[in-house]
Amino acid sequence: MNENQKKLETTGKFLGCKPLKSKTLDSKTRWGLLFIFALFVCMVMPHTASTYANGEQEEGRATVIYAGGEHQAQRQRSYVANSSTEDTTSPSSPASTRKKWAIIIDDFGNDMKGTKEMLDLPIPITVAVMPFLPTTQRDATDAHRRGHEVIVHLPMEPNKGRPEWLGPGAITSGLTDAEVRERVEKAIADVPFAVGMNNHMGSKITSDKRIMSVVLDVCKEHGMFFVDSRTNYRSVVPELAATKGLPPVRNDIFLDHKYSRAHIFSQMNAVSDWFQEHDTCVTIGHVGAPGMHTSAAIRAALPKLQQQADIVGLSSLINDVWNWRTDPTMPTNNE
Ligand SMILES: [Zn+2]
Numbered sequence: 001m002n003e004n005q006k007k008l009e010t011t012g013k014f015l016g017c018k019p020l021k022s023k024t025l026d027s028k029t030r031w032g033l034l035f036i037f038a039l040f041v042c043m044v045m046p047h048t049a050s051t052y053a054n055g056e057q058e059e060g061r062a063t064v065i066y067a068g069g070e071h072q073a074q075r076q077r078s079y080v081a082n083s084s085t086e087d088t089t090s091p092s093s094p095a096s097t098r099k100k101w102a103i104i105i106d107d108f109g110n111d112m113k114g115t116k117e118m119l120d121l122p123i124p125i126t127v128a129v130m131p132f133l134p135t136t137q138r139d140a141t142d143a144h145r146r147g148h149e150v151i152v153h154l155p156m157e158p159n160k161g162r163p164e165w166l167g168p169g170a171i172t173s174g175l176t177d178a179e180v181r182e183r184v185e186k187a188i189a190d191v192p193f194a195v196g197m198n199n200h201m202g203s204k205i206t207s208d209k210r211i212m213s214v215v216l217d218v219c220k221e222h223g224m225f226f227v228d229s230r231t232n233y234r235s236v237v238p239e240l241a242a243t244k245g246l247p248p249v250r251n252d253i254f255l256d257h258k259y260s261r262a263h264i265f266s267q268m269n270a271v272s273d274w275f276q277e278h279d280t281c282v283t284i285g286h287v288g289a290p291g292m293h294t295s296a297a298i299r300a301a302l303p304k305l306q307q308q309a310d311i312v313g314l315s316s317l318i319n320d321v322w323n324w325r326t327d328p329t330m331p332t333n334n335e
Pocket of ligand 1: 200
């Protein structure tokens, strides 16, 4: 992602309410409104304090619409469904008794701010490198040498946003199946040591079954997993992955979708809270505008969070939860 993207303003939308004319309301209407308000509070409150990646978040720029009505109802259903033990996308208990935290850091490949600080972290992170950029090769190689895991950060068309934010080789909705396949193959070939893939932006593409089916097929052929960044809660990726025998792994928490230091540090508490109820946690942070804060927040949180969970590369978490092993088939210049 380039710097222009990172400068995008948060575009949170809140639907305004017209002022009520209480004098004209009869008691039936008042009770009706009270009921709707109570319903709204019940539905919204559990979510407003969290920034879990359930919402329509476009690459860290929160566009969550806490507006009751359709969006909120769908978020609620999605949240409940995701917690169900029958949901094939929910991780079961890992083999080890220790909880597992996988930290994905997106947007490597363009010498973004915080690159060194992230790679210097004393724990294994999962480094998502964009293909075809000036430091793609360098960042992937450095990450691998330092024991981090590398995945391809594949640019995909969002519902909102300009095409030039995507970066080279992006997957867009107008491509034929053959063109999608060719772009995914080239991206994999361009990022050395990659064992998996996730989406850069992509709120439009990750809800497109035709295109994601091709992307996942190519991943599978290369022995790679695809982790859904969850820039769109309507993503078809986890369910589609499960039908293809791929692990339905996805992001649980965005660490830095707001760039303020205070917010990013507070997200470490969200991770801690998450572990009260879950055995695994997949989080996404970024190099670039929030990179220095995010790397500092992770480092500061280590003493506490390492008591709660082991910090592992994503393939290790996937192996534990779904008993699925990466088997990358591309030459990766292994030394
Ligand atoms: Zn990205």
